[in-house]
Amino acid sequence: MNTQTRKAWRIRQPSVIPGFGLALGVTLFWLTLIILIPLTGLLIRSSALGAANFWALATDPRTLNALRVSFGTAFAAALVNVIFGIVLAWVLVRYSFPGKRIIDAMVDLPFALPTAVAGIALTTLYAPNGWIGQWLTPLGIKVAFTPVGITIALIFIGLPFVVRTVQPIMEEIDREVEEAAATLGATRFQTISRVLLPGLTPAVLTGFALAFARGVGEYGSVIFIAGNLPYVSEIAPLLIVIRLEEFNYPAATAIAAVMLLISFMMLLVINLIQSWSRRRYGYGA
Numbered sequence: 001m002n003t004q005t006r007k008a009w010r011i012r013q014p015s016v017i018p019g020f021g022l023a024l025g026v027t028l029f030w031l032t033l034i035i036l037i038p039l040t041g042l043l044i045r046s047s048a049l050g051a052a053n054f055w056a057l058a059t060d061p062r063t064l065n066a067l068r069v070s071f072g073t074a075f076a077a078a079l080v081n082v083i084f085g086i087v088l089a090w091v092l093v094r095y096s097f098p099g100k101r102i103i104d105a106m107v108d109l110p111f112a113l114p115t116a117v118a119g120i121a122l123t124t125l126y127a128p129n130g131w132i133g134q135w136l137t138p139l140g141i142k143v144a145f146t147p148v149g150i151t152i153a154l155i156f157i158g159l160p161f162v163v164r165t166v167q168p169i170m171e172e173i174d175r176e177v178e179e180a181a182a183t184l185g186a187t188r189f190q191t192i193s194r195v196l197l198p199g200l201t202p203a204v205l206t207g208f209a210l211a212f213a214r215g216v217g218e219y220g221s222v223i224f225i226a227g228n229l230p231y232v233s234e235i236a237p238l239l240i241v242i243r244l245e246e247f248n249y250p251a252a253t254a255i256a257a258v259m260l261l262i263s264f265m266m267l268l269v270i271n272l273i274q275s276w277s278r279r280r281y282g283y284g285a
Contacts, residue, residue: 039260046257049250057254062230063239066255070236071262073147074215077154081211082204085162092163093170107164110157115220122153123224145227150235153221158211165207169200205274209267216263 046054057063092104110118126133126143133144143149173196181191197204219237226233236259243252 042253042256042260045253049254053250054254054257057251058258060251062234063236063251063255063258065231066234066236066239067258067262069147069150069233070216070259071266073150073154073235074212074218077151077158077215078208078212080151080155081158081162082208085159085207085211086166086200086204088159089163089167089170093167094175107160110160115157115218116224118156119153119221119224122149122156122221126152126225144225145229146233149225149227150222150233153225154211154215154218157218157221158214161210161214162204162207165210166200166203169203173199202274205270209270209274212270213263213267216259 049057088107092100092107123130123144125131126136126149128134128137128142128144130144136143143152177195178191181195186194217237219235219241222235223238226235226238228234228238236255240252240255243249243255
């Protein structure tokens with residue numbers, strides 16, 4: 001066997017960094033232990049229900065409404081976070097002003113703040129007799145104990161994911177690129193849409209996916225402001241807990257399996273769009 005044949009059959013190229021086999025083994029072991037085994041157990045438990053029973057439990061009206069509230073509010077909150085997260089990251093990267101470091105540190109506050117504390121604080125603000133809610137109630141605007149309140153809570157906990165994902169990419173974009181576009185006659189909108197956003201698209205999609213995934217599974221910051229009213233503001237994670245407290249394990253398993261499948265499909269679509277964007281604009285495969 002000649003040298004070229006041996007190179008063709010070689011699984012991986014030698015690396016100057018040693019320890020690839022050990023690092024890969026530890027990674028796969030940890031991934032299997034923490035993620036794959038629990039998910040496999042969930043799928044096996046769901047398949048044991050049978051197709052008819054699983055479909056009946058998954059299409060229960062209360063279950064469908066809880067799923068709609070969870071995924072709908074998470075999607076809406078992620079979209080809002082993308083818009084304002086980009087604006088906030090742009091301000092932090094492109095401008096210098098008094099208190100900038102304080103604002104930059106406050107972006108990470110939802111990471112450090114216990115979710116239950118965030119939920120109680122938001123409920124205090126937006127309840128009918130709260131600091132903000134008391135001014136909205138006379139206008140006929142009800143925030144707490146509605147999907148609107150859930151969306152606000154998810155915006156609060158999801159904003160850092162977008163900012164911290166987009167901010168490093170913005171820092172790498174040279175200002176000379178914007179100046180060159182302006183010199184060639186591009187308007188500010190054209191500079192943003194044709195020069196800046198293509199490079200930010202993969203990072204924006206990543207931030208959206210992270211914020212969306214966090215919002216779908218969020219529990220602590222939502223249960224207080226949601227009010228947990230069936231068919232109104234009941235989220236799927238709470239319904240799973242309720243089914244477990246009722247010792248209705250098949251129903252809890254079915255809801256969890258449906259959430260897993262929907263989340264996987266949505267994140268797969270987002271990742272495919274992200275890969276296409278990278279290939280389209282030449283920012284890596």
